[in-house]
Amino acid sequence: MKPELTERQKLLLSLIVHEHTRSAQPVGSKTLVEQFTLPISSATIRNEMTVLTELGYLRQPHTSAGRVPTEEGYRFFVSNLTQQTTLPAPMRNTIAHQFYQAQQDLDGWLRLAASVLATQSQAASIVTAPHTEKVAFKHLELISTRAAQVLMVLVLVGGEIRQQILSLTDNTTQEDLSALAARINERCANCSIEQIISMDFILDPPGTQVIEAVRQQMRLSQQLVTGEIYLDGMTNVLAEPEFADTEQARSALSLLEERGKLDDLLSRTILGNEVGGVQVLIGGEGTWQELRQCSVILTRYGIPDQLTGTVGVLGPMRMPYGRTISTVRFVAGLLSDLVAENLIG
Amino acid sequence: MKPELTERQKLLLSLIVHEHTRSAQPVGSKTLVEQFTLPISSATIRNEMTVLTELGYLRQPHTSAGRVPTEEGYRFFVSNLTQQTTLPAPMRNTIAHQFYQAQQDLDGWLRLAASVLATQSQAASIVTAPHTEKVAFKHLELISTRAAQVLMVLVLVGGEIRQQILSLTDNTTQEDLSALAARINERCANCSIEQIISMDFILDPPGTQVIEAVRQQMRLSQQLVTGEIYLDGMTNVLAEPEFADTEQARSALSLLEERGKLDDLLSRTILGNEVGGVQVLIGGEGTWQELRQCSVILTRYGIPDQLTGTVGVLGPMRMPYGRTISTVRFVAGLLSDLVAENLIG
DNA sequence: TATTAGCACTCTCAAGCCGAGAGTGCTAAT
DNA sequence: ATTAGCACTCTCGGCTTGAGAGTGCTAATA
Numbered sequence: 001m002k003p004e005l006t007e008r009q010k011l012l013l014s015l016i017v018h019e020h021t022r023s024a025q026p027v028g029s030k031t032l033v034e035q036f037t038l039p040i041s042s043a044t045i046r047n048e049m050t051v052l053t054e055l056g057y058l059r060q061p062h063t064s065a066g067r068v069p070t071e072e073g074y075r076f077f078v079s080n081l082t083q084q085t086t087l088p089a090p091m092r093n094t095i096a097h098q099f100y101q102a103q104q105d106l107d108g109w110l111r112l113a114a115s116v117l118a119t120q121s122q123a124a125s126i127v128t129a130p131h132t133e134k135v136a137f138k139h140l141e142l143i144s145t146r147a148a149q150v151l152m153v154l155v156l157v158g159g160e161i162r163q164q165i166l167s168l169t170d171n172t173t174q175e176d177l178s179a180l181a182a183r184i185n186e187r188c189a190n191c192s193i194e195q196i197i198s199m200d201f202i203l204d205p206p207g208t209q210v211i212e213a214v215r216q217q218m219r220l221s222q223q224l225v226t227g228e229i230y231l232d233g234m235t236n237v238l239a240e241p242e243f244a245d246t247e248q249a250r251s252a253l254s255l256l257e258e259r260g261k262l263d264d265l266l267s268r269t270i271l272g273n274e275v276g277g278v279q280v281l282i283g284g285e286g287t288w289q290e291l292r293q294c295s296v297i298l299t300r301y302g303i304p305d306q307l308t309g310t311v312g313v314l315g316p317m318r319m320p321y322g323r324t325i326s327t328v329r330f331v332a333g334l335l336s337d338l339v340a341e342n343l344i345g
Numbered sequence: 346m347k348p349e350l351t352e353r354q355k356l357l358l359s360l361i362v363h364e365h366t367r368s369a370q371p372v373g374s375k376t377l378v379e380q381f382t383l384p385i386s387s388a389t390i391r392n393e394m395t396v397l398t399e400l401g402y403l404r405q406p407h408t409s410a411g412r413v414p415t416e417e418g419y420r421f422f423v424s425n426l427t428q429q430t431t432l433p434a435p436m437r438n439t440i441a442h443q444f445y446q447a448q449q450d451l452d453g454w455l456r457l458a459a460s461v462l463a464t465q466s467q468a469a470s471i472v473t474a475p476h477t478e479k480v481a482f483k484h485l486e487l488i489s490t491r492a493a494q495v496l497m498v499l500v501l502v503g504g505e506i507r508q509q510i511l512s513l514t515d516n517t518t519q520e521d522l523s524a525l526a527a528r529i530n531e532r533c534a535n536c537s538i539e540q541i542i543s544m545d546f547i548l549d550p551p552g553t554q555v556i557e558a559v560r561q562q563m564r565l566s567q568q569l570v571t572g573e574i575y576l577d578g579m580t581n582v583l584a585e586p587e588f589a590d591t592e593q594a595r596s597a598l599s600l601l602e603e604r605g606k607l608d609d610l611l612s613r614t615i616l617g618n619e620v621g622g623v624q625v626l627i628g629g630e631g632t633w634q635e636l637r638q639c640s641v642i643l644t645r646y647g648i649p650d651q652l653t654g655t656v657g658v659l660g661p662m663r664m665p666y667g668r669t670i671s672t673v674r675f676v677a678g679l680l681s682d683l684v685a686e687n688l689i690g
Numbered sequence: 691t692a693t694t695a696g697c698a699c700t701c702t703c704a705a706g707c708c709g710a711g712a713g714t715g716c717t718a719a720t
Numbered sequence: 721a722t723t724a725g726c727a728c729t730c731t732c733g734g735c736t737t738g739a740g741a742g743t744g745c746t747a748a749t750a
Contacts, residue, residue, distance in 0.1 A: 028713050043723050046714065064713045064730045103565075105509045143484045143500055146689055151504060155488055159496060163506060164450045165687045182523075220448075234579065235602050238595040246591055250583040257580050342510045344491055373742050386694050391743065409701045409742045 002055055008040075012048050013057055014081045017069050021318050024241045026066030071283040074295070074317060078280050082322045087330050095120075099334055106130075106159060109338055110230045113311060113331050118233025121324045123315030124256060128266065129227030130302045130309040130339050132158045135218050137188040137196055142177040142210065150177060152210065154217050157190060158307045159343040160227060162217045168206045180207055184214070193218040225267045227309060231256055240316045242293055251290040256314065261290075266310050269298050278325050278332075283317050295319050301332035302339045311335060347400055353385075357393050358402055359426045362414050366663050369586045371411030416628040419640070419662060423625050427667045432675050440465075444679055451475075451504060454683055455575045458656060458676050463578025466669045468660030469601060473611065474572030475647045475654040475684050477503045480563050482533040482541055487522040487555065495522060497555065499562050502535060503652040504688045505572060507562045513551045525552055529559070538563040570612045572654060576601055585661045587638055596635040601659065606635075611655050614643050623670050623677075628662050640664050646677035647684045656680060 005013070015036055019027045029042040029049060038045070049067055052058045057073035060066075069077065086092075095116055102108050110127050117125035136157040143151040148168040155161055172180075180203070188196055196218065201211050234253055243249035255261050265288065269279050278299040284291030291314075298312035311332050313324060350358070360381055364372045374387040374394060383390070394412055397403045402418035405411075414422065431437075440461055447453050455472050462470035481502040488496040493513040500506055517525075525548070533541055541563065546556050579598055588594035600606050610633065614624050623644040629636030636659075643657035656677050658669060 026713090030713075041723050042713095043715095043725090044721085047722085050715080060714085062730060063715095064728085066713065103509070104511070105507075107508070139486070139488045141484070141486045141498070141500075145504070145687075149687060151500065153486070153498060153500065153506065155486075155496065155498065159490070161498065161506070161508065162450075163452070164448070166449070178527075232602065235595050235599040238591050238598070244591055246583050246589050246594060249591060250580050253583070254580040257577065342490075342494060371742090375742075387742095388694050388696090388744095389692085392693085395744080405743085407701060408744095409699085411742065 005052075005055075009048055009052060010081055012045065013052060013069070013073060013077060016058065016067060017074065017077045017081075020068060021320055024318060026061055026068050028066035031066065071285075071317070074282050074321070075280075078282070078321050078325075082325070085322055085326050087323075087326045091120075092330060095330065096334060099338070104342075106343065109335065110228075110309075111232075113335055114230040114232035117311065117313055117327065117331055118236060120327045121313045121315060121319075122233075122236050122239075123313045123319065123324070124234045124237050124253070125230075125232045125311075125313045126256065126262070126266075126298075127230040127232075127311045127335075128309045129160070129230075130158060130307045130335075130343065131160065131221075131224060131227040132156065132307050133305070135193045135222045137191045137193075137214070137218070140181050140184050140188070140210075140214060142181045144172070144174045144177055147171060150210075152213055152217075154214060156218070156221060160221060162221060164213055164217060166209065166213055168209060170206055172206050176206075180210065183207075184210065188214075193222055225263050225270070229259070229262065233313075237294075237315060240318075242316050242318065248293055252294050252314070255288070255290045265296070266298070269296075270300065270310065278329055280321070280325065293317055295321075297321075297324055297328050299328055299332045301335040303336070303344065307339060307343060309335070309339075350397075350400075354393055354397060355426055357390065358397055358414070358418060358422060361403065361412060362419065362422045362426075365413060366665055369663060371406055371413050373411035376411065416630075416662070419627050419666070420625075423627070423666050423670075427670070430667055430671050432668075432671045436465075437675060440675065441679060444683070449687075451688065454680065455573075455654075456577075458680055459575040459577035462656065462658055462672065462676055463581060465672045466658045466660060466664075467578075467581050467584075468658045468664065468669070469579045469582050469598070470575075470577045470656075470658045471601065471607070471611075471643075472575040472577075472656045472680075473654045474505070474575075475503060475652045475680075475688065476505065476566075476569060476572040477501070477652050478650070480538045480567045482536045482538075482559070482563065485526050485529050485533070485555075485559060487526045489517070489519040489522055492516060495555075497558055497562075499559060501563070501566060505566060507566060509558055509562060511554065511558055513554060515551055517551050521551075525555065528552075529555065533559075538567055570608050570615070574604070574607065578658075582639075582660060585663075587661050587663065593638055597639050597659070600633070600635045610641070611643070614641075615645065615655065623674055625666070625670065638662055640666075642666075642669055642673050644673055644677045646680040648681070648689065652684060652688060654680070654684075 015032060016027050019032065019035055029045040032038065032045055033042050049058060053067065057070060057076055058067040059070045061068060098112060098116065099109065102112050110129055114125045114127040138157045139155040141153040145151050148171050150166040150168055152164045152166050153161065197215055201207065234256065237243060237252065238249055255265065269281065278297060281296040283295065293316060294314055295317045296312060296314045298310055300308050300310055302308035312328060360377060361372050364377065364380060374390040377390055378387050394403060398412065401415060402421055403412040404415045406413060443457060443461065444454065447457050455474055459470045459472040483502045484500040486498040490496050493516050495511040495513055497509045497511050498506065542560055546552065579601065582588060582597065583594055600610065614626065623642060626641040628640065638661060639659055640662045641657060641659045643655055645653050645655055647653035657673060
């Protein structure tokens with residue numbers, strides 16, 4: 001195992017990380033002592049830097065350039081050198097204010113959360129709608145649109161709304177549809193998907209068609225790892241100097257655009273982590289080639305084991321971790337409150 | 346006014362455009378004659394090129410580089426040299442097949458439309474949900490979630506769904522809510538927003554609260570220029586060589602990300618154009634700085650004056666216009682059919 | 691009169707070279 | 721243990737150069 005770092009080494013590592021996130025450039029011993037007016041000489045710093053480099057926390061892009069933190073360096077920094085900070089109160093208030101004066105609906109909140117995260121962190125943000133693992137029926141509505149066409153709106157416990165257009169084999173009046181919906185609502189209220197699948201319904205043909213659609217929609221919802229995904233601030237990462245080469249940026253952003261890959265990323269991090277903890281994924285951690293230059297900060301929100309979603313940001317590895325982690329955590333907290341206050345039913 | 350081009354000049358312009366979209370490089374006289382085995386010499390081509398350059402259709406990046414089409418050149422090409430092509434049948438079938446086997450709901454179709462456009466055109470795609478100018482009430486549903494919390498789901502004519510969480514001042518049972526919804530549904534069926542605003546309702550307190558929310562939601566929907574926006578393929582444009590410099594790409598893509606700017610773009614083109622026609626916006630046309638290097642192809646779909654949306658793509662100015670325009674038109678047609686068959690009510 | 695061959699000219703681009711500057715590692719002194 | 725000093729290494733920007741591509745012009749040709 002690696003030897004414990006001395007306090008001074010920790011300090012230096014921390015300063016290097018800060019200076020590098022500020023300047024986006026390799027930081028040298030002299031710069032360091034000047035920038036922070038350290039009471040030690042650059043030669044001493046050089047010695048310490050050699051140690052940190054040998055331990056794998058720093059890296060030289062080439063001989064006679066300054067040092068740059070490695071993935072491992074960032075990881076050490078994040079786990080040991082960054083204390084739990086809360087966002088400054090004025091900023092908290094600004095954000096909270098935006099939420100409370102926003103429109104009262106889930107879609108608006110999530111959109112806002114993505115937007116706030118993107119602007120605060122100057123990175124790309126990811127927010128998923130809250131989603132239940134145990135899908136349960138809440139309410140069904142059947143709305144006749146034209147001839148035998150019916151718009152079916154299914155509300156699940158937790159507030160997820162699923163809709164589908166049904167083409168019934170027989171024409172049916174709105175009254176009949178409403179009566180049918182009422183019957184199903186009564187019978188199915190708060191039932192889990194398993195219950196509904198195993199239930200026997202004695203209904204006329206349109207009824208069985210509807211039930212089948214309900215079951216199908218619930219199954220689909222069940223299969224979903226995550227709810228709808230809200231993205232914002234993708235262009236922020238294009239502004240970062242490390243992505244002056246488009247190819248890097250393209251591969252990173254394509255991760256967000258391809259639903260499959262994104263689901264993969266979200267689901268793996270979902271599993272590894274309890275609600276409340278913030279997960280920091282630095283440089284793809286060997287698994288995600290596309291993220292070699294990036295870091296992803298994710299956390300869950302909502303009500304554990306009942307109704308949860310994910311919020312997070314994707315930015316360059318050179319990222320103000322302290323501030324960003326706090327922001328993500330804070331937004332997650334806000335969303336948790338909103339979910340708890342409004343969405344359980 | 347400009348003199349009419351000779352047939353040979355048109356042919357050359359057309360070939361230059363094609364060759365340039367293929368190679369992404371300035372095209373020279375010699376390349377041209379070799380590539381297409383033309384029965385005239387490179388010297389003749391040079392003479393013609395001089396003419397086309399003087400007319401403003403071509404441009405030299407620098408002395409002794411080949412020629413590149415100007416915005417005007419592309420515009421001429423698109424309006425005069427590109428005949429209405431329909432997509433090859435197998436491709437049409439592939440696309441249509443995807444649509445018909447997709448899930449039967451609007452959200453899925455629009456998502457798919459964006460995805461298809463993005464992959465077919467290798468550019469960024471934009472699809473907006475169909476939206477009515479004359480907002481009208483279709484159906485209301487009130488679902489009790491907890492205590493005095495109510496999930497209100499409002500379906501508008503055309504299938505747009507709006508939801509909101511209401512905190513009623515009094516506790517109300519689900520039965521009361523259902524009765525209330527039923528009464529409102531009966532009274533408001535197919536009413537326009539103006540009618541509903543001017544109606545007098547004699548209802549108990551929760552009722553007035555609900556009506557107020559309904560009015561508000563309808564007003565909000567009314568104000569919207571466009572429905573929900575689906576984007577896809579943004580990373581496609583990053584792959585184009587003209588965006589090797591990130592800054593260009595950033596400004597173009599930020600146009601898609603900022604709802605305000607995007608609405609602006611969509612609304613201006615909506616106004617200038619009847620359904621059925623495809624609008625081609627080349628190089629921002631002086632108005633959009635961000636699009637200096639880009640072209641946007643847009644068209645409307647749906648039912649004119651009733652329920653319309655926009656589909657289109659944003660790509661580099663150097664774009665296979667013929668194919669892309671056909672694809673956009675075809676997808677718009679598909680969506681129009683789907684809307685007509687499923688969404689009018 | 692329209693086309694073409696030929697040629698001089700221009701300009702970019704990649705490669706190579708050079709010097710300045712930044713930063714290091716080592717050594718010897720404190 | 722720290723530091724001053726110094727030689728060494730490497731990048732980066734600027735400069736030059738030669739090759740190559742492409743043009744515009746002129747004079748010859750059909």
